Amino acid sequence: xxxxxxxxxxxxxxxxxxxxxxxxxxxxxxxxxxxxxxxxxxxxxxxxxxxxxxxxxxxxxxxxxxxxxxxxxxxxxxxxxxxxxxxxxxxxxxxxxxxxxxxxxxxxxxxxxxxxxxxxxxxxxxxxxxxxxxxxxxxxxxxxxxxxxxxxxxxxxxxxxxxxxxxxxxxxxxxxxxxxxxxxxxxxxxxxxxxxxxxxxxxxxxxxxxxxxxxxxxxxxxxxxxxxxxxxxxxxxxxxxxxxxxxxxxxxxxxxxxxxxxxxxxxxxxxxxxxxxxxxxxxxxxxxxxxxxxxxxxxxxxxxxxxxxxxxxxxxxxxxxxxxxxxxxxxxxxxxxxxxxxxxxxxxxxxxxxxxxxxxxxxxxxxxxxxxxxxxxxxxxxxxxxxxxxxxxxxxxxxxxxxxxxxxxxxxxxxxxxxxxxxxxxxxxxxxxxxxxxxxxxxxxxxxxxxxxxxxxxxxxxxxxxxxxxxxxxxxxxxxxxxxxxxxxxxxxxxxxxxxxxxxxxxxxxxxxxxxxxxxxxxxxxxxxxxxxxxxxxxxxxxxxxxxxxxxxxxxxxxxxxxxxxxxxxxxxxxxxxxxxxxxx
Amino acid sequence: xxxxxxxxxxxxxxxxxxxxxxxxxxxxxxxxxxxxxxxxxxxxxxxxxxxxxxxxxxxxxxxxxxxxxxxxxxxxxxxxxxxxxxxxxxxxxxxxxxxxxxxxxxxxxxxxxxxxxxxxxxxxxxxxxxxxxxxxxxxxxxxxxxxxxxxxxxxxxxxxxxx
Numbered sequence: 001x002x003x004x005x006x007x008x009x010x011x012x013x014x015x016x017x018x019x020x021x022x023x024x025x026x027x028x029x030x031x032x033x034x035x036x037x038x039x040x041x042x043x044x045x046x047x048x049x050x051x052x053x054x055x056x057x058x059x060x061x062x063x064x065x066x067x068x069x070x071x072x073x074x075x076x077x078x079x080x081x082x083x084x085x086x087x088x089x090x091x092x093x094x095x096x097x098x099x100x101x102x103x104x105x106x107x108x109x110x111x112x113x114x115x116x117x118x119x120x121x122x123x124x125x126x127x128x129x130x131x132x133x134x135x136x137x138x139x140x141x142x143x144x145x146x147x148x149x150x151x152x153x154x155x156x157x158x159x160x161x162x163x164x165x166x167x168x169x170x171x172x173x174x175x176x177x178x179x180x181x182x183x184x185x186x187x188x189x190x191x192x193x194x195x196x197x198x199x200x201x202x203x204x205x206x207x208x209x210x211x212x213x214x215x216x217x218x219x220x221x222x223x224x225x226x227x228x229x230x231x232x233x234x235x236x237x238x239x240x241x242x243x244x245x246x247x248x249x250x251x252x253x254x255x256x257x258x259x260x261x262x263x264x265x266x267x268x269x270x271x272x273x274x275x276x277x278x279x280x281x282x283x284x285x286x287x288x289x290x291x292x293x294x295x296x297x298x299x300x301x302x303x304x305x306x307x308x309x310x311x312x313x314x315x316x317x318x319x320x321x322x323x324x325x326x327x328x329x330x331x332x333x334x335x336x337x338x339x340x341x342x343x344x345x346x347x348x349x350x351x352x353x354x355x356x357x358x359x360x361x362x363x364x365x366x367x368x369x370x371x372x373x374x375x376x377x378x379x380x381x382x383x384x385x386x387x388x389x390x391x392x393x394x395x396x397x398x399x400x401x402x403x404x405x406x407x408x409x410x411x412x413x414x415x416x417x418x419x420x421x422x423x424x425x426x427x428x429x430x431x432x433x434x435x436x437x438x439x440x441x442x443x444x445x446x447x448x449x450x451x452x453x454x455x456x457x458x459x460x461x462x463x464x465x466x467x468x469x470x471x472x473x474x475x476x477x478x479x480x481x482x483x484x485x486x487x488x489x490x491x492x493x494x495x496x497x498x499x500x501x502x503x504x505x506x507x508x509x510x511x512x513x514x515x516x517x518x519x520x521x522x523x524x525x526x527x528x529x530x531x532x533x534x535x536x537x538x539x540x541x542x543x544x545x546x547x548x549x550x551x552x553x554x555x556x557x558x559x560x561x562x563x564x565x566x567x568x569x570x571x572x573x574x575x576x577x578x579x580x581x582x583x584x585x
Numbered sequence: 586x587x588x589x590x591x592x593x594x595x596x597x598x599x600x601x602x603x604x605x606x607x608x609x610x611x612x613x614x615x616x617x618x619x620x621x622x623x624x625x626x627x628x629x630x631x632x633x634x635x636x637x638x639x640x641x642x643x644x645x646x647x648x649x650x651x652x653x654x655x656x657x658x659x660x661x662x663x664x665x666x667x668x669x670x671x672x673x674x675x676x677x678x679x680x681x682x683x684x685x686x687x688x689x690x691x692x693x694x695x696x697x698x699x700x701x702x703x704x705x706x707x708x709x710x711x712x713x714x715x716x717x718x719x720x721x722x723x724x725x726x727x728x729x730x731x732x733x734x735x736x737x738x739x740x741x742x743x744x745x746x747x748x
Contacts, residue, residue: 185656
C-alpha cells in the first residue's frame, strides 16, 4: 500500500526523494499549502530570501558550485515574474534548476484573478521546459520529469507551475516516486560518434598550430579532468571562455588565458593564427568570435557539444561531434592510448615547439602583468585588487561575480585551478554575484567564498545582506568601487566621445561601510594603495572567518579593461591600451 | 527557398505554443501551419512551411528537436512527397457570371458546396500553386471570402514518419 499524501506533501516528499537539501524561495498566497508542507518536515531546509530574483541566483550559484540541481519556490504573479531574470540567467548559462511556482486555483486560471500571471507563457522563451500541474496525482511524476530534464543533456531551468487547488491538504493521493523515467521525445546524446572522434583526433594530431578552446560545457559536462590530461599529453595550448574558466588549471603554463572581447593578447592571437581548433563545450558566442566572417581564417574546427544546435550555428564545424563532453573526451583518451602504443612519435610533445615559441613571444610582448605592485600615493588599480585577493586566498576561493569591468578583471587575473570555482553570469547580468555567492556557501559550507562586484551590481540585490545575517553566510564581498557603471563608461569613452550618459551617480553613492554595518556585518573601506594588501588579509583572517565582510576598495576611476576587441574585426584586432592598438587593427 | 517540415509532437496543452514561440524567438518565418492529432491520439502532426537556405533549415530542424515535446522532424522538401492544401472560397456569382464560375471551378476540379442567389462557395484541394491559380482565374474582384488550411504533406512510397 502506498502512503496517502496531499498534493503539497507529495511535492515536498518528491523533492526529498530527489535528494534536495535546500529550497530557496519566498512565500505568498498561492504557495501557502506548499509552505505548510515544508514546515511539517525536517529534511529540506527552506532559505527565505528578500527578493525572488535572489532566490533563483542563489539556487543557480549552488548548482554551479556543486553540479546538483538548484531548487526555487515562489508564489504566483509577482513572485513568479520576479524570478524570471534568474531563470533567464540559468537558461543562458545552461544551469540545472527547477523552479516551483504557485499558481491561482485551476478554476480561477484565465479570470485575471489576484496575483495571476501566465507563468508558463511568461517563462516559455527562457526555460528548457515547463509543466503546468493539472491534477494533484500527477505531482510525483512531474517532479521526476522536471529534475530529469533540468539535469541531463544540455542542462537548463525547468518551471513547474502549481495551481493552489492541486496542493490542497484536504485531498490525499497514493504517493509513489518513480525510480526511473523514459521520455520518448527526449533522448539527449551521450556518446559521440566513434568515427567522428577518430577523425577529430587525426585532425588534431596532424595540426601544426592547434589550440583547445574550452567553454562552460566542459565544466557542466564534467570533462575538465579528461581535457586537462589530453592537453598535457599533447602539449596543447588551452584557452577558456568566460564560462569555461577553471576547466583547465589557470596557473598551468599551457594555459594562455581567456579569449574573446577581453581575452589575453596571446589567446586571441593564437586563435587567429591556429590551424586546428578543438572547441569543447563552447558556443562561438559573439563575445568570442568578434566578426564571424573574419574568424580564424586558417582554422579547421572540431566541435564537441552535447547540444546539436550549438554546432555550426555561428561558425561551421569541419568535425562536429554531438555527445556529453566527458564521454567524448574519454573515448578520445582511449584512442590516444592506442595511438601511444602504435605510433608514439605522433604524440611527441616537441612536435609543436615552433608554435609554442610563437605563443610565448606573444605572451612576452603583451601578456597580462600578474605582478602589479600597489604604490603608496598612487591610485589603486582594480587589477591589483584581484591579485591581492588571489594572494590572500591562495587561489583556492570560490569567486562569484557580477557583470561589468570588475567581472573582466576577476576573469583575467584570478587563476582558477579547478572547475566550479568561478561562479559567473556569462550570458546575462548584474545583481547575480551576491546571491550566487550565498548559494555557494550552502553548497560548500566552510569554504572560502568571495564575491567580486562593483557598486552598480551590488546595489541591484543588496537586500540579501539581511538573508546573509539570518543564515550566517560569511561571504567576502570585494567591491571595486569606481563610482561609475564602469563598463558602460568605458564604452562611452571609447565609442561615444567620452559622453557619460547616465553612467555615473553624481555623488549619491551610500557609505557602504555604514550600510553593511546597519545590516549587522563588517565593513572595511580602502582608498590608499598601501592599505590594500593588509586589508585583504584581514578580510580573510581567522578573526573574521564567520562574518560577512564588505571590502569597499576605491579604485582608479579611469582604468579600462584591456585588451578589448576592435568592433567588427578579427580576433587579432585589439585595443591593448588607451592609445595602443594591434598593428593590423 | 520554400520548405515543408513535418513534425510529430506530443499532443499536450502548450506544445504548439512552444513550436510557434520558437519561430518567433529565433526570427524564423512561418508561412503556413496546420496541426491535428494523428491516429495515435497521444501525437499531433504539424506541417509547417517556412523558407531559408540549407544552414537555416538545419538550425530550425535542430531547434525543433530540442523542444522536449517534439518527437520527430522531417524536411519533406528533401524527399519525394505529396502536398495538398484545402481552400474554401465564397465567390460573388450573379447573372451570366454564374456559368463562367461554375466552369472555372470544374476545370480546377473544385466542388460547389453551398449556393445562394448571389454567391457560390467552392471547395478546392491541391498543391498551393493550383489554389493560387484558381484565385487568379476567378479574379480578386469576385472573391468575397477565402479560407485556406495551409499545406499538409506526406512522403511518397513506403517510408513513414512515425515513432
